[in-house]
Amino acid sequence: MNCKYFGECGACKVYEGGYEHQLALKLELNQERFLPFYSGDISVFESPHTHYRSRSEFKIWHDGETLYYAMNHIDKKGIVFIDECPQVSRPISVLMPKLLKAVKERNIGFKLFGVDFLSSKGGEIAVSLLYHRALDNEWRELASEIAAELNIYIIGRSRGQKIVIGQDFVTEILNVDGEEFRFNYIENSFTQPNSQVNEQMIAWALKNLFRADTDLLELYCGAGNFTIPFAKKFRKVLATEISKSSINAAKSNMLLNDVHNIEFVRMGVEEFVQALDGVREFNRMKDIDLKLYNINTIFVDPPRSGMDEDTCKFAARYENIIYISCNPETLARDLAILCQTHTVCDMALFDQFPYTHHAEMGVKLTRKGL
Missing domain, CATH: 3.40.50.150 (Vaccinia Virus protein VP39)
Incomplete structure (x- = not known):
């Protein structure tokens, strides 16, 4: 895996010499x-x-009117702005810039501090948007537009609030020795990443x-x-x-x-x-x-x-x-x-x-x- 943030982003700590x-x-x-x-x-x-993580969490950093995905710096001092992550599953990787663009366009980024992604191999995605403010009906309407536009599920979370648009889980199909097993993976709960x-x-x-x-x-x-x-x-x-x-x-x-x-x-x-x-x-x-x-x-x-x-x-x-x-x-x-x-x-x-x-x-x- 080649990543332009090796040596800065704290998600990967052992990268010299490549995967093997x-x-x-x-x-x-x-x-x-x-x-x-x-x-x-x-x-x-x-x-x-590459593209092996079906569950990923990112900070959202505000710089004036601009929003960035961010991760902790590898030395644990400060953060690193990122615009891509080759760890995450391909569906999440494709969605990341589209989601940030839609959040900016609909103006629902106020006090947004984190985004959690949960995907299935089949491309189903549930996105949790984490806020330091109460979410109202206007937020629900705008987030519903984004969910329909990007064909995703959105869960809005703030203290004491959970608003589900669509559903709060994805269905994963695991293939084990030629046999399929189906699992509903629920957002904000443990699943194998x-x-x-x-x-x-x-x-x-x-x-x-x-x-x-x-x-x-x-x-x-x-x-x-x-x-x-x-x-x-x-x-x-x-x-x-x-x-x-x-x-x-x-x-x-x-x-x-x-x-x-x-x-x-x-x-x-x-x-x-x-x-x-x-x-x-x-x-x-x-x-x-x-x-x-x-x-x-x-x-x-x-x-x-x-x-x-x-x-x-x-x-x-x-x-x-x-x-x-x-x-x-x-x-x-x-x-x-x-x-x-x-x-x-x-x-x-x-x-x-x-x-x-x-x-x-x-x-x-x-x-x-x-």
Whole structure:
């Protein structure tokens, strides 16, 4: 990827030597980091070199009557005006100058301070316009004109306000091993930012799941990104997530894919363990008979903070563990606990965030002595 803002814009921090060099650095770093736990080959899954982000956020900077997209400077001192970004998906890239022009022409830029883009591979786009002022009917009318002109959805946000023009989500179609899965991605909620790498992560995890007439437990299920494809491989899936909005999205996505063998439970890990062990009863679990589940595989995809010690020990109850991590540092910390009882038998690096130090890792573990 060639970008005229390399060295200035803080979005990309590792760019010298090109894509292959930055990827090689990530692999070398993580091979060394995980050597105490695994000495085999780490499979590497590349990202497209450009136009890979389906979710992007930009500041809006006002210079007199002129509006600019802006990003933080790489040295964290000040900002950089930009008029293009080769990271973002092609639909977003094409839309960016048109949107700014339309905002200026309709004169709805007053106290606009940010723009968030969310796109699907098919070109659907939801744009969130963020304001430091209340939005009125005149704003709604003018924003509706822009939405119709550019064939996009617009969400206006200010303190205590959310105005939706069209809808507040896009529908993404993921192709995993020749099978299509549909997901409604809602603005202002977490979605995987790199769709192509996301497809590779799901395919890798599916390949490494232990197929049997058993059931799967998933922690941190989010909106069902992994859960729904996994349901094709197990008799039943029990999936937990603490976020109410994510659970609601997961249930909606399950129906969108005509999947019916998943139970989604809004519950943190600590509470779930208490329910599983019969320590406490929860109304949220009253319709779920845990005795009917035969679980020997657990899948976890925690936030950047990873899993705490108690959660690691809970995961270690199961014969097979698949762990997807967006933070190799906390993954290494957790493996120090998990590898007391389990052996790492496969690892993968997914280049979800090119031109940065970040990498997504996948780990397959089996209990020692099996």
